[in-house]
Amino acid sequence: MKQMKIEGRNILRGTIKISGAKNSAVALVPASLLCDEKVVIDNVPNISDIEALNEIMIYLGAKIKRDGDLMEIDASGIENKEIPENISRKLRASYYFMSALLGKYKRVSMYFPGGCNIGARPIDQTLKGFKALGATVIEEGNKYTVFADKLVGSHVYLDMPSVGATINTMLAAVRAEGETIIENAAREPEIVNVATFLNNMGAKITGAGTSEIRIIGVERLGSCFTEVIPDRIEAGTYVIAGALMGDNLRIENIIPEHIENLLFKLKEMGIKMTIGRDYVCVSRTDNIKPINIKTLGYPGFPTDLQQPITTLLLTCNGESLIEETIWENRFQNVEYLNKMGANITLIDNRRIKIKGPTKLKGCEVKATDLRAGACMILAGLIAEGTTIITDVGHILRGYEKIVEKLQGVGAKIVLEEI
Numbered sequence: 389m390k391q392m393k394i395e396g397r398n399i400l401r402g403t404i405k406i407s408g409a410k411n412s413a414v415a416l417v418p419a420s421l422l423c424d425e426k427v428v429i430d431n432v433p434n435i436s437d438i439e440a441l442n443e444i445m446i447y448l449g450a451k452i453k454r455d456g457d458l459m460e461i462d463a464s465g466i467e468n469k470e471i472p473e474n475i476s477r478k479l480r481a482s483y484y485f486m487s488a489l490l491g492k493y494k495r496v497s498m499y500f501p502g503g504c505n506i507g508a509r510p511i512d513q514t515l516k517g518f519k520a521l522g523a524t525v526i527e528e529g530n531k532y533t534v535f536a537d538k539l540v541g542s543h544v545y546l547d548m549p550s551v552g553a554t555i556n557t558m559l560a561a562v563r564a565e566g567e568t569i570i571e572n573a574a575r576e577p578e579i580v581n582v583a584t585f586l587n588n589m590g591a592k593i594t595g596a597g598t599s600e601i602r603i604i605g606v607e608r609l610g611s612c613f614t615e616v617i618p619d620r621i622e623a624g625t626y627v628i629a630g631a632l633m634g635d636n637l638r639i640e641n642i643i644p645e646h647i648e649n650l651l652f653k654l655k656e657m658g659i660k661m662t663i664g665r666d667y668v669c670v671s672r673t674d675n676i677k678p679i680n681i682k683t684l685g686y687p688g689f690p691t692d693l694q695q696p697i698t699t700l701l702l703t704c705n706g707e708s709l710i711e712e713t714i715w716e717n718r719f720q721n722v723e724y725l726n727k728m729g730a731n732i733t734l735i736d737n738r739r740i741k742i743k744g745p746t747k748l749k750g751c752e753v754k755a756t757d758l759r760a761g762a763c764m765i766l767a768g769l770i771a772e773g774t775t776i777i778t779d780v781g782h783i784l785r786g787y788e789k790i791v792e793k794l795q796g797v798g799a800k801i802v803l804e805e806i
């Protein structure tokens with residue numbers, strides 16, 4: 389077990405370089421199985437979710453070489469085996485193996501995926517996509533067996549723009565016969581990254597990044613190179629850290645357009661920032677205004693920054709409101725922020741009211757999930773005294789070298805084995 393210890397109230401100065409996006413990389417690795425040759429992916433973050441995926445890749449027989457951020461995957465000799473529940477349960481993205489194996493072998497057997505406990509996280513839309521392509525789905529408890537003689541392109545309408553279902557349908561359709569159209573597709577930049585990767589292999593996908601994606605199936609996919617886009621959620625988290633404790637803190641290697649939703653809200657609050665082509669410089673600003681936030685699919689305000697920005701709203705002059713429309717269990721951080729001295733009221737499981745400004749005092753808190761953990765680190769950075777965060781395994785799943793990156797700009801934070 390690991391914990392983090394933070395001495396609060398240290399100014400953050402210098403530069404933080406953003407890593408490759410977790411939510412892209414966790415789809416690109418399973419997607420590489422669709423290729424009949426070697427692929428090379430650059431800017432792969434060094435996080436435990438990628439280690440968990442590599443464990444599955446190696447179990448299936450893929451050959452993986454890692455050299456820093458560069459990853460070479462040769463999945464040409466893999467076997468289509470059932471992935472044991474204890475490894476698929478480690479993360480949500482394990483269900484990208486379902487679609488990649490189905491797309492390649494027309495048959496897959498797998499268990500319900502894991503992931504942060506932030507809601508029920510059903511997979512009905514993914515299964516809807518598989519069925520639309522002509523697959524039969526057999527559910528036995530937690531286990532899904534999906535098969536087809538052949539997958540045939542079709543018109544799929546997603547009931548909601550689900551990131552997972554959009555990527556899964558793309559992966560299953562890319563080697564199907566004929567054309568698949570995904571309507572009401574999710575528009576996240578990570579989906580564009582996955583489509584570009586597949587197109588580099590020889591797939592024919594258009595419209596990724598819009599709500600209508602068209603895929604013309606191809607028979608084989610060949611060797612390619614691709615790069616993981618910068619992690620917009622990691623970038624957003626550090627921009628918020630700069631708004632809390634920064635003195636011209638520079639967050640670089642980012643695509644500012646991908647975090648426009650956050651930058652607009654920070655401007656509304658009165659935060660001082662300079663936005664460049666691939667960086668943002670941000671400083672702590674006094675007397676910031678309260679705001680209202682409603683989480684939505686991209687390009688709306690991202691649910692994954694909802695918990696991190698809550699810490700910033702504690703410092704506003706007045707009352708802010710957050711409405712979480714994506715996940716029904718994403719306010720587990722509230723109990724711990726209030727333990728530190730915040731004044732947050734849970735209106736219901738979708739809305740909270742935050743009264744600011746409040747001063748936080750360090751104490752022992754828990755990272756209940758990945759982004760709640762990021763929220764607690766931000767709280768520790770502004771609190772008086774020492775904050776101890778337990779269950780930090782959740783944080784290490786998604787933020788590469790978070791302790792080293794924060795230490796590098798002046799934070800007093802350490803990771804301890806307990």
Ligand code: EPU
Pocket residue numbers: 411414480481504506507508509510511512513514515548549550551552553574685691692713714715758759786
């Ligand atoms: N939904 C369904 N049925 C489905 C799929 C989704 O009802 O078949 C619902 C979900 O319950 C949720 C909404 O649709 O209410 C959106 O879910 P989505 O499928 O878009 O989420 P996801 O693919 O499971 C990814 C990220 C999450 C991020 C969401 C939303 C990955 C591995 N995870 O999850 O990231 O919150 O999109 O942007 O890409 C995180 O990084 O901390 C994280 C949780």
